[in-house]
Amino acid sequence: MDFEYRYSSEQEVFRTEVRDWLNENVPEGITNPLDNAHTDRETFLWIKDFRKQLGAKGWLYPTWPTEYGGGGLTGDHDIIIKEELEKADVPGTDASALFPAAAAVWGTEEQKQQFLRPTLQGEIALWQLFTEPGAGSDLASLRTRATKDGDDWLINGEKVFNGSKFGYKLGDDDNGDVHEEFDEMFTLAITDPDAPRHRNMGYFIIPGDAPGVTTQTMDLLSGQGKQQIYLDNVRVGNDRLFGGETQGWQVAQTTLELEHGGGGQLVPRNHAVEQMLQLARDTGAGQHPHLVHTLMDAYIDNQILRLIGLRNYWMYEAKQEMSYHGSQNSLWRKESALRTADAIREVLGLTPLLNQDDPKAPFGGALETHQRESLVGAHPGGTIEVQKVIIARRIGVSRTRERAAPTPSTAKS
Amino acid sequence: MDLGLSEEQTMLKDSAIEFLNAELPKTRVRELFESEDGFAPDIWKQMADLGWTGLIIPEEYGGAGTDLQTLGVLYEELGAALAPSPHLSSAVLSALTIEGAGSDDQKKNLLPAIANGEQTLAFAFTEPDYGWGPERVQLTARGEAGNYTLDGTKLFVPDAHIADQILVIGRTQGGQEHGLTAFLVDKDAPGLSIRTQSGWLGDKMNEVTFDGVKASDVIGPVNGIWPVLDSVLDKATGVLSAYMVGGCRTVLEMAVEYSQNRVQFGVPIGTFQRVQDWLIMGVNIEQSARWTTFEGLWKVDAGKEDAAQAISMAKVVSSNGYFKAAEAAHHVHGGIGIDLDYGLTWYTQKARTLQHYLGDAVHHRARMARLMDL
Numbered sequence A: 001m002d003f004e005y006r007y008s009s010e011q012e013v014f015r016t017e018v019r020d021w022l023n024e025n026v027p028e029g030i031t032n033p034l035d036n037a038h039t040d041r042e043t044f045l046w047i048k049d050f051r052k053q054l055g056a057k058g059w060l061y062p063t064w065p066t067e068y069g070g071g072g073l074t075g076d077h078d079i080i081i082k083e084e085l086e087k088a089d090v091p092g093t094d095a096s097a098l099f100p101a102a103a104a105v106w107g108t109e110e111q112k113q114q115f116l117r118p119t120l121q122g123e124i125a126l127w128q129l130f131t132e133p134g135a136g137s138d139l140a141s142l143r144t145r146a147t148k149d150g151d152d153w154l155i156n157g158e159k160v161f162n163g164s165k166f167g168y169k170l171g172d173d174d175n176g177d178v179h180e181e182f183d184e185m186f187t188l189a190i191t192d193p194d195a196p197r198h199r200n201m202g203y204f205i206i207p208g209d210a211p212g213v214t215t216q217t218m219d220l221l222s223g224q225g226k227q228q229i230y231l232d233n234v235r236v237g238n239d240r241l242f243g244g245e246t247q248g249w250q251v252a253q254t255t256l257e258l259e260h261g262g263g264g265q266l267v268p269r270n271h272a273v274e275q276m277l278q279l280a281r282d283t284g285a286g287q288h289p290h291l292v293h294t295l296m297d298a299y300i301d302n303q304i305l306r307l308i309g310l311r312n313y314w315m316y317e318a319k320q321e322m323s324y325h326g327s328q329n330s331l332w333r334k335e336s337a338l339r340t341a342d343a344i345r346e347v348l349g350l351t352p353l354l355n356q357d358d359p360k361a362p363f364g365g366a367l368e369t370h371q372r373e374s375l376v377g378a379h380p381g382g383t384i385e386v387q388k389v390i391i392a393r394r395i396g397v398s399r400t401r402e403r404a405a406p407t408p409s410t411a412k413s
Numbered sequence B: 001m002d003l004g005l006s007e008e009q010t011m012l013k014d015s016a017i018e019f020l021n022a023e024l025p026k027t028r029v030r031e032l033f034e035s036e037d038g039f040a041p042d043i044w045k046q047m048a049d050l051g052w053t054g055l056i057i058p059e060e061y062g063g064a065g066t067d068l069q070t071l072g073v074l075y076e077e078l079g080a081a082l083a084p085s086p087h088l089s090s091a092v093l094s095a096l097t098i099e100g101a102g103s104d105d106q107k108k109n110l111l112p113a114i115a116n117g118e119q120t121l122a123f124a125f126t127e128p129d130y131g132w133g134p135e136r137v138q139l140t141a142r143g144e145a146g147n148y149t150l151d152g153t154k155l156f157v158p159d160a161h162i163a164d165q166i167l168v169i170g171r172t173q174g175g176q177e178h179g180l181t182a183f184l185v186d187k188d189a190p191g192l193s194i195r196t197q198s199g200w201l202g203d204k205m206n207e208v209t210f211d212g213v214k215a216s217d218v219i220g221p222v223n224g225i226w227p228v229l230d231s232v233l234d235k236a237t238g239v240l241s242a243y244m245v246g247g248c249r250t251v252l253e254m255a256v257e258y259s260q261n262r263v264q265f266g267v268p269i270g271t272f273q274r275v276q277d278w279l280i281m282g283v284n285i286e287q288s289a290r291w292t293t294f295e296g297l298w299k300v301d302a303g304k305e306d307a308a309q310a311i312s313m314a315k316v317v318s319s320n321g322y323f324k325a326a327e328a329a330h331h332v333h334g335g336i337g338i339d340l341d342y343g344l345t346w347y348t349q350k351a352r353t354l355q356h357y358l359g360d361a362v363h364h365r366a367r368m369a370r371l372m373d374l
Helices: A009-025 A041-057 A075-088 A098-106 A109-120 A248-262 A271-283 A289-317 A325-348 A362-376 A384-394 B007-023 B026-034 B041-049 B068-081 B087-101 B104-115 B226-261 B273-301 B307-338 B344-354 B361-371
Strands: A126-129 A145-149 A152-162 A184-190 A201-207 A213-217 A227-237 B121-124 B140-144 B147-158 B165-171 B180-186 B192-196 B205-214 B217-219
Touching: A009 A041, A009 A075, A098 A109, A098 A126, A098 A201, A098 A248, A126 A152, A126 A227, A145 A184, A145 A201, A152 A184, A152 A201, A184 A248, A201 A227, A201 A248, A248 A289, A248 A325, A271 A289, A271 A325, A271 A362, A289 A325, A289 B273, A289 B307, A289 B361, A325 A362, A325 A384, A325 B273, A384 B273, B007 B041, B007 B068, B026 B344, B068 B226, B068 B273, B087 B104, B087 B121, B087 B165, B087 B217, B087 B226, B121 B147, B140 B165, B147 B165, B147 B180, B165 B205, B180 B226, B226 B273, B226 B307, B226 B344, B273 B307, B307 B344, B307 B361
Parallel strands: A126 A184, B121 B165
Antiparallel strands: A145 A152, A152 A227, A184 A201, A213 A227, B140 B147, B147 B205, B165 B180, B180 B217, B192 B205
16 A cells, blocks of 8 residues: 555656646736635636646546546656646636546547536536525436427426536626636426336436526525526537437436546645644644544544545546445535534634624635535535445345446446 | 556555455454454464565565565555554554664564564553653652663553553653653563553553563664654654554444445335435545545655655544544445444444544644644
8 A cells, every 4th residue: 555646756757747837827926816706707717718728738637538538647746736736726727527527438439428528628617506495405306308309309397506606707807708707508408208216217418508598696694606507498409419319317427427526536635634734733722632533533533534535546546436425425524514613612712703804804704705615515526325325225234235336446347 | 656556566555455354354353352362363374475574574583674665555454444453553653663763683682573573662652641742750760871761651552451561651750751761661571560451442552561671772863752753753653544444444334335235115225315424425435534644654654854744644633533433434334333243333342442542633633733833
């Protein structure tokens, strides 16, 4: 066992190349906002453009194949790129594998060229439209309908808690061009209402500007301005259906496998715990025997999360079949965030509740964001309880037995 | 990065599983727990023949010179099978102290005999004021070069009753870290008495009383054994954590299997989410203990600066974890879990003792905090 990457001199040269390029291409003042809702329009437009630049270099999806717009690079390069992006604190550089994984496993060659390629190149951003007002944990009970109309599909329904990393909807700009944060949306809709559950829906990709799509910002505890989206007779061609007409559930499982953390995590952000430890040192809280208990348990909790992410990353790269591992990552991330938020308050009292507008807020209000995000983050991609249900199935004790959905790591090519 | 086992480690793991399956059925585990000395000379002899007693002892002293991580792989299996042996006392704690602080002659005389299992040493550190910090050692040692007399009591000392010699940590001067010295004491030394303690302990542990006992030898610097000991304790704590990982694994496996087969209300009880919660807790504990432990062992092997901190973290996780995993397994099992023939209770008993051995979570959290400058 070896828990760290060893960098060859060739890799160090590559690191210098990445660092130099970032120095040249990231202007002063571009940093990750504390709270995504605070991203201004200028930054947002810069991000869109920057993602294209990263994509063109193959650095947005470094290990994905070049034939579909990826970087065709090794995991070693991937690590260096991720580490340097993390150090540079550049916003909007996350490379979600949710849609790409589904497209890679289930898409036709044409679909891969049409949708996967621009995604990997950073040319388009996608939103995930799964959850509905009546279909949360029980996603399969969704009611959005897709009906055949000639060679096309007409989609009708309502989706909630959608995408929007930045809560930004630009509308018309000065030149009259419409900028939406998203370009495409992937969604699930019932194609055959008479078919049994899990074999009755399709996985579609819808243009963000399709007629019949309207959005409304949801008022949430999080900074992320999630959108409620209404689909009113939205017309899409059959080439926008991934997998078979009634295979959508299976396609979505590939997406969800990754969303739960099946891809692992190599360079985790753990600022809140570091900040807590720093303040404990500054205030002397670390000398208090009871608080030492709290501090160390919170630290350990997050170290375990790091190790679970590392384990999954290794399993994914080594093409090992996972069982409970993805959901365990999600479960631990969600539960440990809640425990950590509690620990931070126990150690630091009320100050972590001060936000960025308060001059007394530690770390410019970062801990206040953490307090809210710990709660907000407990739901996306399946609640804590849903992760437990999946783990139980995967360890073979439930009524339902299931194996992990295929991902690009495990799918037979 | 590669979190998989090496070929050598896989072979060691496989042979350990095969050996332990054959030699240590549940009935034998119970028999050993209920026996007076808890010792299986036949198994110990075979462990030596398999080369396990010399696994981390350098080749020049008759060992295999493998790294700690590999020993951890073996310990996971020993823990999974509940193998009782003086291995940790003799082939890890004592051997590493001698290797780290002993003279060339002492190493030549002692290490090969430990490596081939001819000599078994116990390791006596803790006292009635139980704890694993240097300040807890108060057994007095008076004398001068080559001639020391020990007075005091060591408590909860595993394996003293079956060892040929005892490696005793005594105090030659007041202080905390300073003033500690390591001695060898022969099991037949006049003034030495050994009483095996009675109770719900996971190992046979002893009260060892020293009444004017002459030490047969001094290992390492007088007053200055602590720095060596600190690092020895780290290594031993890491492999002990691996033993506990094995225990977590087995109790989880037992609970999962039982929940799949036990039918109540017409269905296997594993289909109940209340029951599943305990199983999921077990999976989380087993994985947490596993990865903190093996990363810690790797850090020691790789000479990482924060290795000590990582080992203490592993012990916090495995100490609390094994205890809780056993408890979770009892929840799943209900009544049958407390049947002595069934086999779960022996793990529970082990967990409750190992939680404290080489330092409990309270000790190791405080140690981590010190190492992290809190």
